[in-house]
Amino acid sequence: MKRENRLIIYGIILCLLVVSISGCGREIPEEEIKSIKIGVTVYDQYDTFVSQLIERFNSYASEKETETGIAINLEVYNAADSQSTQNNQVETMLNDRCNVICVNLVDRTEPTTIIDMAEKNDVPVIFFNRELVAEDLERWDKLYYVGAKALESGIMEGEIAASVFKNNPEADKNEDGIFQYIVLEGEAGHQDAIVRTEYSVSTIIEKGVEVEKLNYAIANWNRAQAQTKMAQMLGEYGNSIELVLANNDDMALGAIDALKAAEINPERWPVVVGIDGTSVGLEAVKNGEMAGTVYNDKEGQAKAMLELAYRLSTGGSLSGLDLENGKYIRLPYAKVGPDDVEEYMNRDSRVP
Numbered sequence: 527m528k529r530e531n532r533l534i535i536y537g538i539i540l541c542l543l544v545v546s547i548s549g550c551g552r553e554i555p556e557e558e559i560k561s562i563k564i565g566v567t568v569y570d571q572y573d574t575f576v577s578q579l580i581e582r583f584n585s586y587a588s589e590k591e592t593e594t595g596i597a598i599n600l601e602v603y604n605a606a607d608s609q610s611t612q613n614n615q616v617e618t619m620l621n622d623r624c625n626v627i628c629v630n631l632v633d634r635t636e637p638t639t640i641i642d643m644a645e646k647n648d649v650p651v652i653f654f655n656r657e658l659v660a661e662d663l664e665r666w667d668k669l670y671y672v673g674a675k676a677l678e679s680g681i682m683e684g685e686i687a688a689s690v691f692k693n694n695p696e697a698d699k700n701e702d703g704i705f706q707y708i709v710l711e712g713e714a715g716h717q718d719a720i721v722r723t724e725y726s727v728s729t730i731i732e733k734g735v736e737v738e739k740l741n742y743a744i745a746n747w748n749r750a751q752a753q754t755k756m757a758q759m760l761g762e763y764g765n766s767i768e769l770v771l772a773n774n775d776d777m778a779l780g781a782i783d784a785l786k787a788a789e790i791n792p793e794r795w796p797v798v799v800g801i802d803g804t805s806v807g808l809e810a811v812k813n814g815e816m817a818g819t820v821y822n823d824k825e826g827q828a829k830a831m832l833e834l835a836y837r838l839s840t841g842g843s844l845s846g847l848d849l850e851n852g853k854y855i856r857l858p859y860a861k862v863g864p865d866d867v868e869e870y871m872n873r874d875s876r877v878p
């Protein structure tokens with residue numbers, strides 16, 4: 527065969543390859559899509575807030591199926607606190623041809639393997655709740671983040687604590703005009719733990735209340751760990767603790783468990799404030815054990831994530847989704863106290 531003819535044949539083969547790899551350059555129109563598959567992996571299925579968020583996500587998916595007639599198949603995995611397990615789960619979901627993958631990173635500083643695999647397979651990723659650094663999210667245009675406006679949670683927790691101190695003289699147990707506090711912190715390095723600790727305290731001070739830090743302990747968002755840490759601090763500081771600032775409701779409840787186990791008269795309890803508004807957290811605000819909490823809008827986050835996942839899977843436009851910089855969806859927090867707790871309890875129990 528002549529050299530020019532050979533070149534033409536090679537050229538044709540190359541073109542055919544490109545066309546078949548790119549799916550013949552044709553997107554399936556939405557009306558022809560019968561089903562989509564969404565993969566989800568969570569860092570720990572026993573995390574109270576995350577598990578409630580996923581429950582909502584499932585409900586919104588069923589609602590969307592009914593509304594659109596498109597079957598939504600969900601594959602949900604528990605990474606059980608192991609980043610390498612999570613990486614393998616993402617690989618499985620890609621092999622299973624998920625249209626989009628939602629990742630609640632175990633280690634928010636280690637998204638590289640997942641991003642590389644997803645990009646190679648051209649499958650978009652929605653990270654949620656555990657925020658990766660901006661540079662990582664910039665690495666590919668099909669990466670998104672759904673979460674909350676982190677700063678707000680710390681500020682609001684501080685506002686609740688400051689207002690309790692100002693309006694309830696009995697909160698200042700030793701009557702020295704200073705709010706003696708301890709902090710129960712979430713995981714070291716988690717974006718929410720960092721900002722909640724910093725801004726809750728700085729806000730109390732900004733509101734004109736003098737504070738004294740007695741101690742802090744890391745309890746990894748976990749109720750049992752918080753109970754242990756609180757029991758130790760009660761042993762050390764006893765009645766001097768006037769305020770417990772917990773980075774989440776589960777740890778606030780762990781502190782309450784310790785107060786109960788130590789058989790301290792509730793009249794002598796410190797003021798306890800949490801964040802999340804999980805069902806158990808709201809219950810504790812209602813029965814007066816917690817002074818307040820800050821609502822982490824799991825319904826809003828679940829709904830936004832489902833809508834984004836749906837549109838990415840069906841090739842729909844992302845307009846109207848309130849995407850910051852084309853990549854972030856952040857839902858606002860809200861303060862919850864005894865006066866409005868019922869409203870949030872209704873919202874929490876409403877099946878979407």
Ligand code: BGC
Pocket residue numbers: 573574575576655656718747773774775801802822
């Ligand atoms: C929630 C915590 C949760 C953590 C998990 C935070 O936003 O407030 O309750 O344990 O996310 O990543």
